[in-house]
Amino acid sequence: MKHILPSVVLILTFLIGSCGDSTKSTNEALKKRWYKGNLHTHSFWSDGDEFPETILDWYKSHDYQFIALSDHNTISMEEKWVQLREDSIYQKSFEKYLSTYGEDWVEHKTDSGKVHVKLKTYAEYRDLFEKPGEFLVIHSEEITDRYEGKHVHMNATNIQEKIDPQGGNSISEVMQNNLDAVLKQRKETGVPIMPHINHPNFYYSISLEDMISLNGERFFEVYNGHPMVHNMGDSTHISTEEMWDQINISYLAAKKPIMYGLATDDSHNYHKMGSKWSNSGRGWVMVQSDTLSAHALIEAMEKGDFYSTTGVTLKTVDLDNKIIKVEVEPEAGINYTITFLGCLKGETEVQELKTVEGSSANFELTDDILFVRSKITSSKLQENPIEDIKYESAWTQPVLND
Numbered sequence: 001m002k003h004i005l006p007s008v009v010l011i012l013t014f015l016i017g018s019c020g021d022s023t024k025s026t027n028e029a030l031k032k033r034w035y036k037g038n039l040h041t042h043s044f045w046s047d048g049d050e051f052p053e054t055i056l057d058w059y060k061s062h063d064y065q066f067i068a069l070s071d072h073n074t075i076s077m078e079e080k081w082v083q084l085r086e087d088s089i090y091q092k093s094f095e096k097y098l099s100t101y102g103e104d105w106v107e108h109k110t111d112s113g114k115v116h117v118k119l120k121t122y123a124e125y126r127d128l129f130e131k132p133g134e135f136l137v138i139h140s141e142e143i144t145d146r147y148e149g150k151h152v153h154m155n156a157t158n159i160q161e162k163i164d165p166q167g168g169n170s171i172s173e174v175m176q177n178n179l180d181a182v183l184k185q186r187k188e189t190g191v192p193i194m195p196h197i198n199h200p201n202f203y204y205s206i207s208l209e210d211m212i213s214l215n216g217e218r219f220f221e222v223y224n225g226h227p228m229v230h231n232m233g234d235s236t237h238i239s240t241e242e243m244w245d246q247i248n249i250s251y252l253a254a255k256k257p258i259m260y261g262l263a264t265d266d267s268h269n270y271h272k273m274g275s276k277w278s279n280s281g282r283g284w285v286m287v288q289s290d291t292l293s294a295h296a297l298i299e300a301m302e303k304g305d306f307y308s309t310t311g312v313t314l315k316t317v318d319l320d321n322k323i324i325k326v327e328v329e330p331e332a333g334i335n336y337t338i339t340f341l342g343c344l345k346g347e348t349e350v351q352e353l354k355t356v357e358g359s360s361a362n363f364e365l366t367d368d369i370l371f372v373r374s375k376i377t378s379s380k381l382q383e384n385p386i387e388d389i390k391y392e393s394a395w396t397q398p399v400l401n402d
Contacts, residue, residue: 060135
């Protein structure tokens, strides 16, 4: 199974059985392609600082094939007006917005010297930007809840009806209640709706124990591009990557389905750039599917046929006779480290099983391994990093040794 991948830092995901069968026929593989997308984005519909159309145009022009505007506690279908900020940045942005889309599209009015603009709904901006097979806008909501001042945020990708925050008597109960509401809508509508837990280390609100307590969740953000989410943890809190491994060790012991790791932008700021701002282009997923549709993408992700990335390109991903091969599409002057991390059967910690300095590596999935994933890092600096995450990197999803 050989793939040509169009990304720069890559998180690969392998899953024997549920993540894709190594005995796929060549014809089957050739029917599929990789689609680049971001599942966590904000606009004027909540606390983002730009119009949906401008945001979608940025992602489309930067070679994304799908995007979900996941604003807080709204599905962007009601009527909403925003007052234009007086800062010259936003005044000029509006002038450009009006010039680009025209008076017939942009509905605005002036009241007491203030300019007010009517936001376009999901249906309107979707129809303006979607192009079959090329660009898809997926309906989404960031269900935003709290418990005693702690933050519980969950995205629902391909949502059909707005879900209000469900509340609860603990962090874990709030999480489970909101998850159950998403899964209930999925069951009742028959439409694939994908919930995922956002930035667990945001204000260190969600603990490892809270994540382990969940039933029915398959996805969480191992990387989020917001500058306040503490992907790396601190002296008293584990990183989201370590949390990911511990979740899966616990889930497998409890015979739960494995957890997959996403990379997202969580973009809010489109005018000020830098490490203090939540900008676009920091993290995304690449999904292998034969069709660019919400149904097909979610089905592929639930099989594990995707990877998360902050910028590297993999040339080859092979899983054949329990030999995993990873080959990078190298950039001139850039060095690569490919690390296979896994948990041995009977153990409770993940360890480095093999590390290769170079652009390709093989790993044998032996009988003593419970699961393994690969992480690829490069010597290339990220263009717009957060925290102390300086270099482009990638993570694969866990491979189970059934």
